[in-house]
Structure formats: structure tokens, C-alpha cells
Amino acid sequence: xxxxxxxxxxxxxxxxxxxxxxxxxxxxxxxxxxxxxxxxxxxxxxxxxxxxxxxxxxxxxxxxxxxxxxxxxxxxxxxxxxxxxxxxxxxxxxxxxxxxxxxxxxxxxxxxxxxxxxxxxxxxxxxxxxxxxxxxxxxxxxxxxxxxxxxxxxxxxxxxxxxxxxxxxxxxxxxxxxxxxxxxxxxxxxxxxxxxxxxxxxxxxxxxxxxxxxxxxxxxxxxxxxxxxxxxxxxxxxx
Ligand SMILES: C[S@@+](CC[C@H](N)C(=O)[O-])C[C@H]1O[C@@H](n2cnc3c(N)ncnc32)[C@H](O)[C@@H]1O
Numbered sequence: 647x648x649x650x651x652x653x654x655x656x657x658x659x660x661x662x663x664x665x666x667x668x669x670x671x672x673x674x675x676x677x678x679x680x681x682x683x684x685x686x687x688x689x690x691x692x693x694x695x696x697x698x699x700x701x702x703x704x705x706x707x708x709x710x711x712x713x714x715x716x717x718x719x720x721x722x723x724x725x726x727x728x729x730x731x732x733x734x735x736x737x738x739x740x741x742x743x744x745x746x747x748x749x750x751x752x753x754x755x756x757x758x759x760x761x762x763x764x765x766x767x768x769x770x771x772x773x774x775x776x777x778x779x780x781x782x783x784x785x786x787x788x789x790x791x792x793x794x795x796x797x798x799x800x801x802x803x804x805x806x807x808x809x810x811x812x813x814x815x816x817x818x819x820x821x822x823x824x825x826x827x828x829x830x831x832x833x834x835x836x837x838x839x840x841x842x843x844x845x846x847x848x849x850x851x852x853x854x855x856x857x858x859x860x861x862x863x864x865x866x867x868x869x870x871x872x873x874x875x876x877x878x879x880x881x882x883x884x885x
Contacts, residue, residue: 659671694716697716706820711779714776718758720816733872734841737863738763749810749811750812751814752773755776756783757790757792758786770787770790807834812839817840818854836879836881837878839874840875847873859878
């Protein structure tokens with residue numbers, strides 16, 4: 647029923663002296679929760695517009711950290727993002743395996759996706775350029791290992807085949823040098839997986855599609871589409 651119909655029905659109950667029925671009709675707690683969710687989403691959008699306004703493919707790490715001054719700035723707790731995490735896990739399980747000794751998640755943010763990836767691996771390392779996000783990720787997953795910074799700055803960045811699986815989901819757009827980043831993933835992982843928002847393909851696909859042995863699929867949530875691409879890392883190819 648529409649809000650107008652609900653209000654009319656509640657009004658009729660009040661005219662009949664039935665306050666309880668009017669309150670049930672109005673369902674104020676549900677309405678308040680929905681109004682709060684809408685308000686939060688409006689504030690989140692305005693904040694991200696401001697925080698990310700100079701962020702392109704330009705390694706703008708300070709601005710990415712600024713975004714996290716608001717908790718969960720990308721709304722990773724939403725149904726859409728939770729569905730994306732579940733679908734990404736499903737792709738990994740179907741194409742790469744359901745159990746990994748070690749997994750590196752590049753761009754782990756506050757650890758929302760880490761919670762899902764952790765179900766597939768004995769040891770998870772999350773990496774993000776935002777110290778604020780990593781602080782929250784550590785609280786969310788006390789058993790995982792987290793580090794702040796860019797992957798190229800890590801002491802193990804040059805190690806071949808250090809991780810069984812390396813993931814980078816919704817991150818590659820922020821990198822100024824995508825080919826270098828993909829080469830680093832390729833070096834570090836026995837298997838590698840990236841996901842990206844399908845409309846970004848015109849900038850991203852040319853680089854991802856150049857990885858040796860790459861395969862891909864798409865998945866959706868309503869109108870929103872993502873691309874997942876995976877390939878065997880250099881150590882697995884014996885390259
Ligand atoms: C849109 S969020 C995606 C978070 C998570 N991977 C997901 O898919 O839900 C992008 C994250 O990548 C991080 N990021 C951007 N550039 C990065 C880089 N060079 N190294 C590590 N993290 C980076 C940002 O700080 C942010 O937390």
C-alpha cells in the first residue's frame with residue numbers, strides 16, 4: 647500500500663478511537679529506519695563526491711584515506727556489495743579452488759570483502775593505502791594480517807609466488823600504472839584475480855586482457871555489472 651493509503655487507513659482508525667490499530671498501520675519503526683537509511687545514503691554520496699573529487703587513475707592515496715573519515719564510505723554493508731562478495735567467492739571457488747594456504751587481498755578497505763575471502767584461505771593478508779580503513783579491518787578480523795601501503799612498497803613485493811592467490815577487487819581504477827600493478831600481482835601470486843565495474847572496461851580491459859592465460863566472466867546485481875578476470879601467476883606458469 648502507498649504511504650497515502652496507509653495514512654488514510656491510520657486516520658480512519660483514529661476516527662474510530664483505535665489508537666493501537668492506527669500505530670500498527672503506520673509502522674513507525676520501519677518508516678524511521680527507511681528514512682534513516684535514505685538520509686545516510688544522501689550524506690554518503692555527498693561525502694564521497696567531495697572526498698574523491700580529485701581521485702582518478704592517479705595514486706591519490708591521501709584522498710582515499712580521507713574517504714574513510716566516514717565509516718563504510720562505499721556502503722560495503724549494502725545488499726548489492728554483499729552480493730558482489732558472494733559472487734566473487736563463487737567465481738574463485740569455481741575457477742581457482744576453494745582452499746588456499748595464503749591469500750593476499752590488495753585494496754581490502756575496512757575488511758568487508760576480507761570476511762568472505764577468509765573462508766577460502768588459511769592465512770589472509772589484507773593491504774590498503776588507507777590507514778583509517780586498515781585500523782577498522784584489524785578490529786573486524788583480528789586473526790587476519792593487515793598492512794598499510796602500496797603493494798610495491800612492501801618488503802616482499804619482489805617475491806615470486808609468495809601467495810597462493812592474489813586478489814584486487816574494485817581497486818585497479820585508482821592506479822596510475824595498471825600494467826606495472828598487474829605485473830606485480832602476476833609475480834606475487836600462483837593465481838591472480840581482479841574484478842572491476844563493467845563500465846570501466848574501456849580503461850581497464852586492455853591491460854587485464856594482456857595477462858597470459860587470462861579468462862573472465864561477468865556477474866550482475868540488478869542493473870549493475872562487474873567483470874571478474876583471473877589468470878595463473880608467473881610461478882604457476884613456470885615463466
Ligand atoms: C572501492 S574500494 C574496494 C574495497 C574492496 N576491495 C571491495 O571490493 O569491496 C577500493 C579500495 O582500494 C584501496 N586502494 C586504492 N589504491 C590502492 C593501492 N595502490 N594499494 C592498495 N589499496 C588501494 C582504497 O583505499 C580502497 O579501500
